[in-house]
Amino acid sequence: MLKKRxxxxxxxxECMAKALLSLMEDKPFxxxxxxxxxxxxxxxxxxxYKHFRTKESVAEHSIxxxxxxxxxxxxxxxxxxxxxxxxxxxxxxxxxxxxxxxGLSYLLLNPIKEHYLLRMAEKNLSPEEKYRLxxxxxxxxxxxxxxxxxxxxxxxxxxxxxxxxxxxEDNVINISDCEVWLGL
Numbered sequence: 001m002l003k004k005r006x007x008x009x010x011x012x013x014e015c016m017a018k019a020l021l022s023l024m025e026d027k028p029f030x031x032x033x034x035x036x037x038x039x040x041x042x043x044x045x046x047x048x049y050k051h052f053r054t055k056e057s058v059a060e061h062s063i064x065x066x067x068x069x070x071x072x073x074x075x076x077x078x079x080x081x082x083x084x085x086x087x088x089x090x091x092x093x094x095x096x097x098x099x100x101x102x103g104l105s106y107l108l109l110n111p112i113k114e115h116y117l118l119r120m121a122e123k124n125l126s127p128e129e130k131y132r133l134x135x136x137x138x139x140x141x142x143x144x145x146x147x148x149x150x151x152x153x154x155x156x157x158x159x160x161x162x163x164x165x166x167x168x169e170d171n172v173i174n175i176s177d178c179e180v181w182l183g184l
Contacts, residue, residue: 013051016041017062020055021095029055029102059099060107066092067111079160082140086156089144093152100148108144113137 019041023032032055038045052058070088072081089096099105116137125133147159154162 009051012041012043012047013061014065016043016048016052016058017065020058021062021098024098024102029059029104056104056107059104062095063099063107063111066095067115083156083160086144086147086159090152090156097148097151100145105145105148109138109141112141112144 016037019037020029020032023037023040034048034055035045037055037058038048048058052061070085072084076084099107113134116133143159143163147154
């Protein structure tokens with residue numbers, strides 16, 4: 001009985017996330033009302049308030065669902081992993097650009113950081129290496145937002161090539177070299 005209830009809740013939560021994205025195709029996030037979101041999802045207004053605090057939490061849930069489907073091989077080189085992730089995002093372009101258009105890109109930061117935290121857990125990193133890894137997670141998030149600003153019109157390969165980080169000596173470090181730089 002509990003498994004069935006949990007499965008129904010997960011299904012309704014997913015419907016709520018899909019309904020939000022569907023409504024955002026027609027109007028800005030700020031103009032969507034809880035009642036219409038609940039109605040479009042097939043859930044009640046009470047269900048919404050029992051399972052979500054705000055519309056933002058529904059948007060966050062939609063991003064978590066998106067990340068739930070992402071997987072990569074741990075043996076992939078760093079650059080290949082970045083490109084693989086960006087290709088995955090490209091498959092979800094429409095929804096991601098809707099969220100970005102309405103200022104909800106910030107909801108991507110935590111899942112990206114969680115991905116990097118998993119990398120930390122896989123290795124015995126020093127505090128300095130952890131700081132650098134989190135710095136890279138934030139930089140990668142900013143890169144993704146910039147990519148969204150350009151409506152994802154550049155390929156992941158082009159974005160990686162365009163991305164250069166200047167170090168203290170003004171030498172340029174290619175993003176593909178960051179694996180060595182971060183000690184990964």
